Amino acid sequence: MSRTITLNPITRISGFMDIEVKVENNKVVDAKSSGLLFRGFEKMLLGRSPFDAIYFTERICGICSTAHSVVSTLALEDALGVQPNENDKMLRDIIHGWEFIQNHIRHFYLYTLPDFVLTPEVQPVSSAGLYDLRLPEVLNKKISEDYLEAVKFSRLAHQGLAVLGGKAPHNHGVFVGGVTEGLDASKLIHLKYLVSETKDFISNRMLEDVNIIAEYYKDYFNMGIGYGNLMSYGVFDTYKEKEISYVNPAVLINGQIGNFEQIKITENIYNSWYRGETVQDNLFGSFTQDDMNKAQAYSFVKAPRYQGHPMEVGPLARMILSGNYENKISMMDRTIARVLETKKVIEIIEGLLERVSFEPVGQRQYDIPDSSRGSGLKDTTRGSLGHWVSIENKAINHYNIITPSAWNCSPTDSKGVRGVIEQALIGTELQNPEQPVEIGRIVRSYDPCISCATHVISDRFKPVEIII
Amino acid sequence: MVHEAVRCIRAGEHRKINAIWLEATGCSGNIISLLDATDPDILFFLREMVNLTYNNSIMAKEGEIAFEEFIKTLETEFILLVDGAVALKNNGNYSIVAKYKGKEITALEAIKMAGEKAKYVLAVGTCASSGGISAARPNPSESVSLSTALKRDVINLPGCPCNPAWVIGTVAHIITKGKPEVDNMKRPLLFYGVTIHDRCQRRSFFDNGIFAKKLGDETCMFKLGCRGPITRTDCPTRKWNGRVNWPIGGNTPCIGCANFAFPDGMEPFVRY
Numbered sequence: 001m002s003r004t005i006t007l008n009p010i011t012r013i014s015g016f017m018d019i020e021v022k023v024e025n026n027k028v029v030d031a032k033s034s035g036l037l038f039r040g041f042e043k044m045l046l047g048r049s050p051f052d053a054i055y056f057t058e059r060i061c062g063i064c065s066t067a068h069s070v071v072s073t074l075a076l077e078d079a080l081g082v083q084p085n086e087n088d089k090m091l092r093d094i095i096h097g098w099e100f101i102q103n104h105i106r107h108f109y110l111y112t113l114p115d116f117v118l119t120p121e122v123q124p125v126s127s128a129g130l131y132d133l134r135l136p137e138v139l140n141k142k143i144s145e146d147y148l149e150a151v152k153f154s155r156l157a158h159q160g161l162a163v164l165g166g167k168a169p170h171n172h173g174v175f176v177g178g179v180t181e182g183l184d185a186s187k188l189i190h191l192k193y194l195v196s197e198t199k200d201f202i203s204n205r206m207l208e209d210v211n212i213i214a215e216y217y218k219d220y221f222n223m224g225i226g227y228g229n230l231m232s233y234g235v236f237d238t239y240k241e242k243e244i245s246y247v248n249p250a251v252l253i254n255g256q257i258g259n260f261e262q263i264k265i266t267e268n269i270y271n272s273w274y275r276g277e278t279v280q281d282n283l284f285g286s287f288t289q290d291d292m293n294k295a296q297a298y299s300f301v302k303a304p305r306y307q308g309h310p311m312e313v314g315p316l317a318r319m320i321l322s323g324n325y326e327n328k329i330s331m332m333d334r335t336i337a338r339v340l341e342t343k344k345v346i347e348i349i350e351g352l353l354e355r356v357s358f359e360p361v362g363q364r365q366y367d368i369p370d371s372s373r374g375s376g377l378k379d380t381t382r383g384s385l386g387h388w389v390s391i392e393n394k395a396i397n398h399y400n401i402i403t404p405s406a407w408n409c410s411p412t413d414s415k416g417v418r419g420v421i422e423q424a425l426i427g428t429e430l431q432n433p434e435q436p437v438e439i440g441r442i443v444r445s446y447d448p449c450i451s452c453a454t455h456v457i458s459d460r461f462k463p464v465e466i467i468i
Numbered sequence: 469m470v471h472e473a474v475r476c477i478r479a480g481e482h483r484k485i486n487a488i489w490l491e492a493t494g495c496s497g498n499i500i501s502l503l504d505a506t507d508p509d510i511l512f513f514l515r516e517m518v519n520l521t522y523n524n525s526i527m528a529k530e531g532e533i534a535f536e537e538f539i540k541t542l543e544t545e546f547i548l549l550v551d552g553a554v555a556l557k558n559n560g561n562y563s564i565v566a567k568y569k570g571k572e573i574t575a576l577e578a579i580k581m582a583g584e585k586a587k588y589v590l591a592v593g594t595c596a597s598s599g600g601i602s603a604a605r606p607n608p609s610e611s612v613s614l615s616t617a618l619k620r621d622v623i624n625l626p627g628c629p630c631n632p633a634w635v636i637g638t639v640a641h642i643i644t645k646g647k648p649e650v651d652n653m654k655r656p657l658l659f660y661g662v663t664i665h666d667r668c669q670r671r672s673f674f675d676n677g678i679f680a681k682k683l684g685d686e687t688c689m690f691k692l693g694c695r696g697p698i699t700r701t702d703c704p705t706r707k708w709n710g711r712v713n714w715p716i717g718g719n720t721p722c723i724g725c726a727n728f729a730f731p732d733g734m735e736p737f738v739r740y
Contacts, residue, residue: 008567011530014496016565039493040608049736055723056731059601059628062497106503114528122514124527124537151503151511158504159709166718167708168504169497169629170725173718180683180719190712363684365740440530
């Protein structure tokens with residue numbers, strides 16, 4: 001006998017999400033991820049000044065806004081033929097680095113842990129009464145105390161971002177040509193202090209905490225596995241020195257590592273609420289029109305594919321592709337990789353701070369060309385983020401965004417190939433279908449950023465979600 | 469004000485009031501900004517000032533049992549805080565925040581359910597206050613402000629995001645002295661009474677006609693499109709993220725993110 005379980009709202013992610021699974025004999029046999037990215041930003045941007053794309057697209061997302069500022073800036077620098085100097089590039093990477101730290105600490109403690117640990121007795125974050133919490137009291141108490149500390153350290157990470165970026169969320173300091181604010185002795189020592197405090201917490205508490213969880217939930221090394229195809233656009237990948245480098249653009253398909261080539265990205269809209277060519281291969285000019293009357297569609301997220309493959313993106317993909325983690329993929333490996341990456345990134349920030357010099361930033365007045373186009377592709381907190389901008393008459397005339405969560409949360413495509421999270425849920429055994437905690441745990445291990453999500457309902461179709 | 473609020477609660481003069489923080493059509497940036505609060509921080513806010521019963525981003529519960537907390541709160545005295553605009557597309561029967569007893573609950577419905585019963589309603593951030601970036605032309609989701617969706621008195625706390633001190637300070641006022649004094653746009657004068665320009669640390673450059681020619685210059689940003697002269701917030705003195713910096717301190721123009729006309733009426737953000 002089969003039954004359908006819908007989980008809505010999936011709390012402790014950014015935005016709203018609806019997951020529907022079909023269960024037979026307590027085993028998931030089908031899954032639909034309705035996480036849709038459509039507040040219409042790509043439409044809103046038409047006709048606006050290209051410079052405004054930076055502060056505008058940040059506002060797609062409150063938890064990863066810096067990611068959009070970095071990638072839209074890269075797209076504009078490509079279109080304008082601008083290169084930041086080495087010093088400013090390092091400052092921008094420090095800002096981006098703090099965004100990783102803020103996100104990862106918050107995701108691990110505030111979003112992930114209540115699934116596994118008895119969290120502090122503060123409403124509404126207490127997990128008291130939740131199902132399948134396995135830790136003994138003494139370990140619960142320890143991790144619960146670290147949860148409270150994590151509130152402070154994630155806040156300090158955003159403070160580090162604001163020292164150079166003006167404010168967070170929605171920073172001002174990342175701009176075409178690099179950054180807008182240089183370093184001085186006072187800011188340097190402030191940032192070094194923040195690194196020292198945060199690094200201590202990550203190395204001595206966060207790593208220990210994830211190992212405890214892994215010890216008590218060993219079964220999760222065999223759950224949430226999925227296709228095993230991984231991708232990264234690269235991040236902290238422009239330096240010669242090893243201490244400040246992380247991961248180069250790469251893909252891993254069917255066990256084979258290969259070079260990443262932008263031209264191999266397509267977007268499939270078969271199950272998405274859009275009219276247009278089913279396979280969209282021109283990221284600078286593909287035209288789609290939203291259409292909720294499309295019979296089979298169940299998502300406003302398009303299905304990005306690389307050579308036709310759905311690709312997992314995020315910390316685990318990066319750690320494996322960069323040789324920092326064994327090629328093991330599961331819910332628990334994904335969570336461990338995120339914590340290990342947090343340590344890696346704080347060390348990179350530390351290394352960059354050793355190298356940045358005190359000099360005025362290299363800003364100048366930039367001219368917008370009458371006509372141009374550019375792309376920005378970079379890995380950010382949750383995975384591979386791409387912005388593609390086209391400029392005509394000095395204004396934006398086409399803008400395309402493919403977010404990491406689109407890669408991970410995509411619907412099934414026209415060939416019947418499921419999205420990454422959908423596939424990872426297949427085969428999951430539910431201990432107790434009345435309390436299907438496995439689903440939320442697996443979904444959250446991808447850190448979905450379904451920000452700005454709203455579900456759409458029509459008379460004819462099941463509810464779907466509209467995001468952004 | 470915060471100290472006074474806590475003193476009152478501890479002295480038994482006031483009890484912690486229940487609160488619902490509902491995320492609607494926005495980026496959830498205002499709850500992240502609240503997590504960034506200092507002096508007091510979010511833990512103090514949750515422990516000493518309000519009993520937050522519902523918030524999608526941080527609550528431990530999920531699915532139907534999470535939404536039950538929302539329903540239960542409606543029978544008590546509570547404050548409603550809304551983060552995000554209200555999308556009206558498709559006859560208003562559009563955005564769904566939860567599934568409860570087999571029925572989808574739209575954001576609009578949830579806002580009306582809670583908004584009609586709440587003792588105070590706070591629009592947190594520019595999207596909730598005036599539509600904000602969610603309602604930017606051509607407004608694909610037909611988003612409107614909380615005041616438009618809800619025919620009742622609302623306190624607007626615009627800002628993209630809202631500075632956490634503006635939220636916590638307003639709640640502090642509510643639990644000690646009741647509703648704070650507001651201007652004609654329903655913004656508390658305590659935080660929105662004076663323009664950025666009036667208190668800008670770079671005002672003397674403006675007065676002496678020394679203007680930045682590009683981002684990164686350490687003088688007045690007026691000629692690059694700074695919206696400080698028409699934006700009423702205490703950013704120059706309050707600053708952000710533990711008072712460490714703010715956009716003009718970062719050598720960039722204010723983009724007027726706390727204005728009701730943001731973003732369409734504030735662009736271009738940078739004028740070269």
